Amino acid sequence: MTAIVEAKGLTKSFGATRALDGVSFAIETGRIVGLIGPNGAGKTTALKAILGLTPFGGDLKVLGLDPRTQRDELMRDVCFMADVAVLPRWLRVIQALDYCSGVHPRFDRAHAMEFLRKTDIGLNSRVRELSKGMVTQLHLALILAIDARFLVLDEPTLGLDLLYRRKFYDTLLNDYFDKERTILLTTHQVEEVENLFTDVIFLSHGHIALSSSVEDLGSRYVQLTVAAEQAARARALKPFYEREVFGRVAMIFEGHTAAELGALGELRTPSIADLFVAKMQGTATT
Amino acid sequence: MNTEVADAAAGAPPNATAAPAVIHPTRTLQTLVRREFWEHPALWRAPLFAGGALVAVLLIAIFSRHAHGVVIVDGHSRVLSDIFNLDTATKVAAHSLLQGAVWLVLSIIAIVVASFYLLDCLYAERKDRSILFWKSLPVSDGLTVASKLVVALVAVPLIVFAMAIGLELLGFAIWELWSLTGAGLSVFSWDTLAWLRTEVVIFLVMLLALLWYAPVAALFLVVSAWARRAPVLWVLLPLIFIEVVEQIFSAIVGTPRYFAHFVNYRVGGIWVHLGIPHARLFGHGDSIHPIGAWLGELNFAGAFTSLDLWLGVIAAAALTYAAVRLRRYRDET
Numbered sequence: 001m002t003a004i005v006e007a008k009g010l011t012k013s014f015g016a017t018r019a020l021d022g023v024s025f026a027i028e029t030g031r032i033v034g035l036i037g038p039n040g041a042g043k044t045t046a047l048k049a050i051l052g053l054t055p056f057g058g059d060l061k062v063l064g065l066d067p068r069t070q071r072d073e074l075m076r077d078v079c080f081m082a083d084v085a086v087l088p089r090w091l092r093v094i095q096a097l098d099y100c101s102g103v104h105p106r107f108d109r110a111h112a113m114e115f116l117r118k119t120d121i122g123l124n125s126r127v128r129e130l131s132k133g134m135v136t137q138l139h140l141a142l143i144l145a146i147d148a149r150f151l152v153l154d155e156p157t158l159g160l161d162l163l164y165r166r167k168f169y170d171t172l173l174n175d176y177f178d179k180e181r182t183i184l185l186t187t188h189q190v191e192e193v194e195n196l197f198t199d200v201i202f203l204s205h206g207h208i209a210l211s212s213s214v215e216d217l218g219s220r221y222v223q224l225t226v227a228a229e230q231a232a233r234a235r236a237l238k239p240f241y242e243r244e245v246f247g248r249v250a251m252i253f254e255g256h257t258a259a260e261l262g263a264l265g266e267l268r269t270p271s272i273a274d275l276f277v278a279k280m281q282g283t284a285t286t
Numbered sequence: 287m288n289t290e291v292a293d294a295a296a297g298a299p300p301n302a303t304a305a306p307a308v309i310h311p312t313r314t315l316q317t318l319v320r321r322e323f324w325e326h327p328a329l330w331r332a333p334l335f336a337g338g339a340l341v342a343v344l345l346i347a348i349f350s351r352h353a354h355g356v357v358i359v360d361g362h363s364r365v366l367s368d369i370f371n372l373d374t375a376t377k378v379a380a381h382s383l384l385q386g387a388v389w390l391v392l393s394i395i396a397i398v399v400a401s402f403y404l405l406d407c408l409y410a411e412r413k414d415r416s417i418l419f420w421k422s423l424p425v426s427d428g429l430t431v432a433s434k435l436v437v438a439l440v441a442v443p444l445i446v447f448a449m450a451i452g453l454e455l456l457g458f459a460i461w462e463l464w465s466l467t468g469a470g471l472s473v474f475s476w477d478t479l480a481w482l483r484t485e486v487v488i489f490l491v492m493l494l495a496l497l498w499y500a501p502v503a504a505l506f507l508v509v510s511a512w513a514r515r516a517p518v519l520w521v522l523l524p525l526i527f528i529e530v531v532e533q534i535f536s537a538i539v540g541t542p543r544y545f546a547h548f549v550n551y552r553v554g555g556i557w558v559h560l561g562i563p564h565a566r567l568f569g570h571g572d573s574i575h576p577i578g579a580w581l582g583e584l585n586f587a588g589a590f591t592s593l594d595l596w597l598g599v600i601a602a603a604a605l606t607y608a609a610v611r612l613r614r615y616r617d618e619t
Contacts, residue, residue, distance in 0.1 A: 053421060054617040071614075075424040076308075088325070088416035095324050102317025103425050105309045139419075 002029050004063060004150050004182045005050060011057040012045050012206075019045040020056065021206035029149075030179040031213075032196055035186045036276055037203035043186045046203065047154050050184070051080055063150060076105065079148035081139055083155045089128035093121055093138060100142055112145035115175075133164040140168060144176050151176070153185045169193055194272040202279050209279045218269040222258060225250045226265035234264050241278030252278045314425060318433035319441055322407070329437065332399045333392040333446050337453040340391060344457055348464050377475030379574035382484040383567070384457065384474060386577045389450035389488050396446045400438045404506035405517040407434050408613060417613075427614040431507060431606060438503050439496050447492060451485065483578030490581075491560075494589055498556040501598045504605035511612035525549070552598070560589040 005027040012020040019042045027033050037043045048054040052067030052074060060067060065074045087096070093116065100107040116123070119137050127135055136156065143151065157165040173196065177183060187193055200217070202209040212220065226234045231249040235242070237260070239251035252270050253261060261267055270278070323329060372380070408431070411417040420430065458474055465472040506521065513520045532545045557563070561584045566575045589595065 048617065051421075053418075055615055072424060072426040075422070080418075080422045082415070082418035082422070086415045086418040088411070088414060088419065090325055092324070095321075099317060099321055100423065102320070103309060103314050103423050105424075 003027065003061075004029055005184070006061045007046075007050075007058065008060070009058040010046065010049055010060060012042075012049065012054065018206045020049070020058075022058070023203070023206065023208055025201055025208060025211050027182060027184060027199070029182055031198045032177065032183045032185065033199040033201060034190070034193065034197040034272070035184060035201050035203065036190055036272070037186075037209075038280055041203040042206045043203055044154055047080075047152055047184070047186065051078065051152060077149045078152065079143050079146050079150070080152035081143055081154070081156050083158050087127045087135055087139055089126065091127050092123075093125050093127075094123045096127075096138065096142060097123075100146070104146055106147040107142075108145045108147065112141045115141040115144060133160055136160060136164060136168060140171060144171070149181060151181065151183045153183065155186055155188065157187065157189065165189070165192060169196060172196075190273045190276055191271070197272065200272055202276060204280055210275070214272070217272070217275065221252060221254055221270050221275060222256060222261060223250060223252050223268050223270040223274060224261045224265050225268075230264055234261070237261065241281060250274075311429065314429060315433055315436065318425065318430060319437055322403075322433060322437045323441075326403050326407075328399050329396075329403060329442050330445050330449075333396045333449055336395040337388065337392055337449055340388060341453060341457060341460070344460060348460070372473060374475050376574050377473060378477040378480045379576040381458065381474040381476065382480060382577040383574060385450070385454050385481070385484045386488060388454045388457065389447070389492075392446045392450050392453070393443075393492070396442050400442050400503075401506060402518070404434065404438050404503055405510050405521060408507060408510035408609065409513055409517045412616070427610050431511075431610045431613060434507060435500075435503060435606060439500060443492055443496055447489065450488075480576055480578050483581055484576065487577050487580045487584075490586055494556060494560065494586075494595075497595055497599055500602035501605060502552070504602040504609065507609040508605050508612065511609045511616065551594075556589055556592065556595060559585065559592050559595075561585045 003026045005025070007026070008024045010020045010023040011018070021042075023042070023046065035043050035046065045054065045056075049056040049060060050062050050067060052071035055068065062074055063077055067074055091099075097109055097112055100112070101109045116138070119134065119141075121130060121134050121138055121141075127138070130138065139156075157168050160168070169192070172183070185193070185196075197214055199211075199213045201211045224234055224239070225245070225248050227248055228244075231242075231251075234249070234251055237253060237256060239253050242249055242251040244250075248265075252275065258267055411420060458476075461474055506517075509517045509520050528545050529549070532541075532543050535541050536543050565580055565584060567577075
C-alpha cells in the first residue's frame with residue numbers, strides 16, 4: 001500500500017492559538033479515514049493544509065506532491081467538498097455541468113447526468129432555488145462524476161436531515177469508493193458514519209489524540225461494564241475513562257487483554273463515538 | 287450502445303481511460319470566461335440595453351409629431367430638407383460621427399459595468415464562500431484571475447465594438463428608410479472606405495484605452511482580492527483622502543500637488559499624447575470633419591510607443607500577479 005498523505009510535524013497558528021501543533025499522520029490508499037475532533041480542534045485547518053488552501057509549517061506530501069507549491073497539479077487527482085453551502089447561488093445546474101466538463105479532464109458528464117436523473121433536480125434550476133438536500137445531491141453528482149483518487153469531505157452532510165444523510169453515505173460507498181480510492185472525512189455525526197470508517201484520527205487542540213485503523217481499535221481498546229460494587233477492583237486496572245450508566249459503570253481500557261478484564265464484567269469493543277468521548281474527556285482533564 | 291453510456295446506465299464509476307489527461311489551457315480559459323458572463327450578465331446586457339434605448343429614441347423621434355421634417359421659420363412652415371441641403375462629404379462625415387457616438391455611449395456604460403465587475407469578482411466569491419468550490423477544481427489562481435482581466439479588457443470591449451457596429455448599421459438603415467419616405471432628412475451617406483476608416487480609428491482608440499487603463503483594471507482586481515468588505519469604498523476613499531490631504535498641504539505649505547497631477551495624468555494623459563484635444567470634429571465653416579480622417583491626423587504612432595503606456599502595462603502585470611498571490615494564499619473562509 002502506498003501513502004496518499006504523509007504529514008510530519010504540521011504546524012499552523014492563528015495569532016496565539018496553535019491550530020495545528022506538530023501533527024503527524026499518514027493515510028494509505030484505499031482507506032476511508034475519519035478525521036474527528038471537537039470544534040476548534042484543527043480538523044478544517046488540517047484539511048485546508050492537505051488541499052493547499054492555507055499556508056502552514058512542516059512536511060506534507062499529498063499524492064507525492066507538496067500542496068503549497070504543486071496545488072494545481074494536485075487538484076487533478078483530488079476532489080473536495082467543503083460543505084453544502086459553497087455552490088454559488090446564481091449557478092444553474094446545467095452551467096455547473098458545462099463548467100466542470102470545461103475545466104476538469106476527469107469529469108464524466110454522462111455519469112453526472114445519470115445521477116441527477118434519479119433526483120428531482122431540474123437542469124435549468126439555479127442553486128438558490130434548490131433545497132439544501134438537493135444542493136448536496138448536485139454537489140455529490142459533480143464529485144462522483146470526477147474520477148479522483150482522493151476525496152476530501154469536510155462536514156458534507158451538515159444541516160441535512162437523516163434521509164439525505166443516509167442516502168449521501170450510501171451513494172458514496174456504493175457508487176464511488178473502491179480499493180484504488182481514498183476518502184478523508186470530517187463529521188460531527190460520528191455515530192452515523194462510524195461503520196464507514198476503516199481508520200480514524202482524533203484531533204484535539206491541534207494534537208493527534210489517536211490515530212489507528214478500525215481493526216486495531218478492537219485489540220487496543222476494550223470497554224468493560226461492571227456493577228457498581230465491582231467498580232473499585234476494575235478501577236485499580238486504571239481505565240482512562242469511566243462513566244455511570246443505570247447504576248453500572250462503563251470503563252474503557254487501553255492495552256489490557258480480554259482475559260485480564262473478562263472476570264470483572266461484560267466486555268465489548270468500544271464504539272468510535274464512545275472512544276472519541278473518552279479520549280476527548282481524558283485529554284480535557286489532563 | 288457505447289461503453290460510456292453503458293457504464294453510466296449501470297451506475298459504474300467514470301472510466302479514467304476514456305477521459306483526456308489534460309484540458310488545454312485555452313479551453314479552460316474559454317470556460318472561465320463563459321462562467322463570468324453567467325454570473326455577470328450585465329456585462330453584455332447593459333450596453334445592449336443602452337444601444338436598444340438609442341434605437342428607441344431614434345424611432346420615437348421618427349414617429350413623433352414634431353419630427354416630420356417640417357419646421358416653422360418666420361411664421362411659415364418649411365420642409366427641413368429645403369433648409370439643410372447637405373453635400374455628400376458632410377453626410378459621410380455625419381455618418382462617421384454616428385459610428386463614433388454609438389460606440390462611445392456603449393463604451394461608457396460598459397466601463398461603468400466592467401469597473402463594478404472587477405471590484406466585485408474576487409470579493410464576491412470569498413463572501414459567499416463559493417471560492418471553495420472553484421478551488422476544488424483543477425484551475426490555477428493565475429488562470430482564474432487572468433480570465434477576469436480577459437473578460438474586462440478583451441471580451442467586453444470586443445462585444446461592445448461589435449454591438450456598436452450592429453446598432454449603428456441598424457440606426458443608419460432606419461434613418462435611411464425614413465428619409466426615403468420623404469419625411470426624414472437625408473443627413474447620412476454611405477461610403478465604404480470612410481466607414482472602414484472610422485471603424486479602424488475607433489478600434490485603435492479602444493486598443494489604446496485598454497492598454498492605458500489596464501493598470502486601473504488590475505488595481506481593481508487587487509482591491510477585490512484584498513478587501514474584507516466594500517471594495518468600491520476601498521478604491522474611492524483612499525483616493526479622496528489623499529487628494530484632500532494633499533490639497534490642504536498645498537494650500538497651507540504651498541507644496542506641488544503630485545498626487546492630483548499623477549491621477550489626472552493616468553486618467554487623460556494618453557489622449558494628450560494622441561492629440562485628441564486638437565482633433566477636429568468640424569472643418570472649415572460649418573462642415574463636419576470625418577472621424578476616419580483622424581487616422582492621418584492623430585499621433586497613433588507616438589501614443590502606442592509612449593513609454594508611460596508600456597510602464598502602465600508593466601504595472602498592470604505586477605498588480606495582476608499581486609491579485610493572483612492574494613487569491614492563492616488569502617484564507618478567510
